[in-house]
Amino acid sequence: MSEATVSRVLNGVGPVKEETRRRVMEAAKQLNYVPNALAQRFARQKSGNLGVILPLLPKVNVFSTYYFSEILSGIGHTAKHSGYDLLMLFREPGEPREYANLFRTQKVDACIILGAQNIPTDYDALEELQLEGHPFCLINQRFDGKPYNTVDADHRMGSFDAVTHLMQQGCQRIWFLNGPPVFSNSLDRLEGYRQALEAAGMTFDPDRVLAGNYSRKSGYAHAEAFAELIRTGQADAIIAANDRMAIGLLQGLKEKGVRAGADYALVGCDDSDGARLTDPPLTSIAVPFYEVGSEAASRLLGTLAETEPPVPFTVKLPVRLVARASSEV
Numbered sequence: 001m002s003e004a005t006v007s008r009v010l011n012g013v014g015p016v017k018e019e020t021r022r023r024v025m026e027a028a029k030q031l032n033y034v035p036n037a038l039a040q041r042f043a044r045q046k047s048g049n050l051g052v053i054l055p056l057l058p059k060v061n062v063f064s065t066y067y068f069s070e071i072l073s074g075i076g077h078t079a080k081h082s083g084y085d086l087l088m089l090f091r092e093p094g095e096p097r098e099y100a101n102l103f104r105t106q107k108v109d110a111c112i113i114l115g116a117q118n119i120p121t122d123y124d125a126l127e128e129l130q131l132e133g134h135p136f137c138l139i140n141q142r143f144d145g146k147p148y149n150t151v152d153a154d155h156r157m158g159s160f161d162a163v164t165h166l167m168q169q170g171c172q173r174i175w176f177l178n179g180p181p182v183f184s185n186s187l188d189r190l191e192g193y194r195q196a197l198e199a200a201g202m203t204f205d206p207d208r209v210l211a212g213n214y215s216r217k218s219g220y221a222h223a224e225a226f227a228e229l230i231r232t233g234q235a236d237a238i239i240a241a242n243d244r245m246a247i248g249l250l251q252g253l254k255e256k257g258v259r260a261g262a263d264y265a266l267v268g269c270d271d272s273d274g275a276r277l278t279d280p281p282l283t284s285i286a287v288p289f290y291e292v293g294s295e296a297a298s299r300l301l302g303t304l305a306e307t308e309p310p311v312p313f314t315v316k317l318p319v320r321l322v323a324r325a326s327s328e329v
Contacts (some may be wrong), residue, residue, distance in 0.1 A: 049087040050079045050297060051108035053099065055115035056090040066243070066272035067289060068114070071139060074293025075112060082301045084109070097125030103134045110135040110300050112293075117182040118143065135310070137300040139292060142184045147312040149303075151296040155185045155269075158285035158319040159192030160199075162239045162267045165283070165321055167200055169329055171237035171265050175229070177222060177249065179214045179241045189241050189269070208235075212245045219245030223252025230264045236329070243268040243275050243284055250278055250326065260326040271322050280325035288317050 052075060054068065063069055076086050087108055091097065102108045116122050116138055126148060129136050137149040159176075166174050176193045179186040194204040210225070212218035219240060226249065229235035240246035246268030250260050260266040261280045268275060271286035295315055303310035 051111035070289035071293035074290040078297035155188040156192035159189040160196040163196030174237040177240040216248035219248030220252040227256040237265040243270040243272040265327040283327035
């Protein structure tokens with residue numbers, strides 16, 4: 001029996017007769033042969049790695065943030081149970097997006113991309129992946145009209161529910177602190193805010209929409225403007241597009257003598273651990289980030305086992321409002 005035949009059996013590649021396969025496996029058992037996983041992957045032209053592309057954010061430890069830690073936990077748990085290792089790759093803001101090279105050099109078998117933006121560099125890199133047929137999935141970002149695999153949460157419904165909740169508390173002058181428009185989830189949250197106002201017979205006023213960058217610092221920076229709006233009766237409620245901005249705003253307003261749950265109502269988004277620890281506790285939209293990560297890994301790795309060209313998938317998971325004292329006015 002040739003070395004090539006033995007290699008094909010042990011690596012599970014190529015056609016081999018069943019009797020030949022049985023004889024090779026029996027011999028391997030008698031010799032206590034343990035296959036080299038790296039060599040097997042090389043023979044199959046597979047890395048055994050699921051790539052996760054993350055943004056490298058200045059002065060931010062992504063592993064300590066609720067958003068990234070929950071998503072990565074979901075991805076990692078599912079990948080492990082599917083027999084894959086995680087290969088995490090960080091990209092700086094101005095760095096070239098050479099995602100396709102990860103596949104050309106056989107570093108990954110599939111990749112999940114977090115923090116993609118609707119900007120030319122990201123768009124071109126994703127188009128290259130799509131044209132070359134590489135399996136990838138976007139989390140918390142979509143490009144309308146493009147058949148990219150995406151897993152997201154229903155951010156539009158989250159904002160809609162937040163506005164409805166605030167109106168039920170008697171609020172009428174509801175402002176919105178949003179994230180950058182390069183992220184589709186920012187646009188979805190804004191759309192939910194607009195739809196809820198119009199469904200209640202109120203007029204959407206774009207001047208009541210301010211922009212942050214999803215950081216606690218950007219929420220804190222808006223405290224002076226909102227303090228004036230609240231004191232003059234122009235605002236009685238604020239929705240922040242994530243908890244980090246909401247917590248920064250809450251702290252900044254408290255320093256100026258304006259308290260959530262008494263002088264105004266405040267709603268965040270994420271329902272992070274910090275939302276339960278603020279004073280007062282923060283009302284927030286619970287987003288299932290762990291499940292988003294798990295679903296993305298499960299769906300994407302599932303496509304690798306398909307013999308037919310995979311059908312693009314789009315998944316949107318539900319959110320729910322968790323009411324706490326910050327919105328009780």
